[in-house]
Amino acid sequence: MATRIRVGACAGVSLLALASAAAAQDHSHHGQHAAAPAEAPHASHAMTSPYGAWAMSRDASGTSWQPDSGEHAGIHTVRGDWTVMTHALLNLTYDTQSGPRGGDKTFASGMLMTTARRDFDDGSTLNLRAMLSPDPLMGKSGYPLLLAAGETANGVDPLVDRQHPHDFFMELSASYSKRLSEKDSLYGYIGLPGEPAFGPPAFMHRMSAMDSPEAPITHHWLDSTHIVFGVTTLGWAHDRFKIETSAFKGREPDEERWGIDEPKLDSWSVRASWNPSSDWALQASYADVSAPEQLEPDEDETKWSASVLHTRRLGETGWWSSTLAWGRKTNSHDESKDGWLLESALHPNDRWTVFARAERIETDELVPGDHGGHGPLYTVGKASVGAVRDWRIAPRVRFGLGALYAMNRVPDALEPIYGGDPDGGMVFMRLKID
Numbered sequence: 001m002a003t004r005i006r007v008g009a010c011a012g013v014s015l016l017a018l019a020s021a022a023a024a025q026d027h028s029h030h031g032q033h034a035a036a037p038a039e040a041p042h043a044s045h046a047m048t049s050p051y052g053a054w055a056m057s058r059d060a061s062g063t064s065w066q067p068d069s070g071e072h073a074g075i076h077t078v079r080g081d082w083t084v085m086t087h088a089l090l091n092l093t094y095d096t097q098s099g100p101r102g103g104d105k106t107f108a109s110g111m112l113m114t115t116a117r118r119d120f121d122d123g124s125t126l127n128l129r130a131m132l133s134p135d136p137l138m139g140k141s142g143y144p145l146l147l148a149a150g151e152t153a154n155g156v157d158p159l160v161d162r163q164h165p166h167d168f169f170m171e172l173s174a175s176y177s178k179r180l181s182e183k184d185s186l187y188g189y190i191g192l193p194g195e196p197a198f199g200p201p202a203f204m205h206r207m208s209a210m211d212s213p214e215a216p217i218t219h220h221w222l223d224s225t226h227i228v229f230g231v232t233t234l235g236w237a238h239d240r241f242k243i244e245t246s247a248f249k250g251r252e253p254d255e256e257r258w259g260i261d262e263p264k265l266d267s268w269s270v271r272a273s274w275n276p277s278s279d280w281a282l283q284a285s286y287a288d289v290s291a292p293e294q295l296e297p298d299e300d301e302t303k304w305s306a307s308v309l310h311t312r313r314l315g316e317t318g319w320w321s322s323t324l325a326w327g328r329k330t331n332s333h334d335e336s337k338d339g340w341l342l343e344s345a346l347h348p349n350d351r352w353t354v355f356a357r358a359e360r361i362e363t364d365e366l367v368p369g370d371h372g373g374h375g376p377l378y379t380v381g382k383a384s385v386g387a388v389r390d391w392r393i394a395p396r397v398r399f400g401l402g403a404l405y406a407m408n409r410v411p412d413a414l415e416p417i418y419g420g421d422p423d424g425g426m427v428f429m430r431l432k433i434d
Contacts, residue, residue, distance in 0.1 A: 068279075123179035124178045138165050171193055187233075295373075342357070362378070
């Protein structure tokens, strides 16, 4: 416990120091329309992606794409030949889930991300990125979240009706890109941990999801690979289209959330992405995953994903962003389970954000089988709605208060153990530095 308190205190000091720096200087931009700092080297590249000649606002988690109309926020500074970007989000949440399988918990979550970029005269770019999370402070069993399942708290029992904490090291990656023409580029990406080329942007990076403090129950259908300990990606992009392939470690992170797992490249994926206009981003992807679950090491899995993201700008500071996504997991016995997600967030001004989500999954992880492992297959659903009010307390710092309410739907066979169709809610405060 003393170690967790010390780490939490260090994280708090780091965020306060970053907030002070943000208030003291503003070598920064917000959104896609800001100008590059005049002193930045290679100014022609400063506001483009480190992967190619498109706007930085198109980049999301890993090497995934969102609509060009999305935001790319952060505090930018120049250090010699390097451009450094930093932003942070810290949530303090009280969570209550009803019914016999529910519970209550207060927890901290969020992330601190820093990138360092260097552009070279030959049109190539080196980009380093680190992302850290306070999630391990919530404990190995994570927080109550009805109908969620995945990973383990102790290496023996699966986490069910709980969302697992993410690792302290969410990403430590490097990429190198080379522009071949005004519209073409090649890039390579490595991470320990990192995110392979599969699925839409991870939920904490999607504009339609990032303001909600709860993880979607479709997480393990769409983006559970956003933290893998060992990934290499090679991609080619032409204007608004790209194709990329990854080799990565299939095993999900273990219950030791503070360290770095041993890397291994035993799985692969391929993803095609297309942004037909500034407001749209489409992707389709496939992954062949080796032994993803620690408790079932003999089970491999194939995964499919397809998604459509839409973002529309509203005036100078407003936006409306939505995601429609589908994922399928098929195990070694050719048993398939589908997951669907529709979510949307409306940010009409600098003060308010309203968000909503609807999900439907086919899952066999809610009730254990007769001899352990997965049990019967059930179709369950969930819908949630919430809002957050922000106050700008410094030029680059916002403080917010928010809440959400969630309704869960289970089939008749599960109603006795869930107490009918249970509900849940969260209230939260947050600090955003961007």
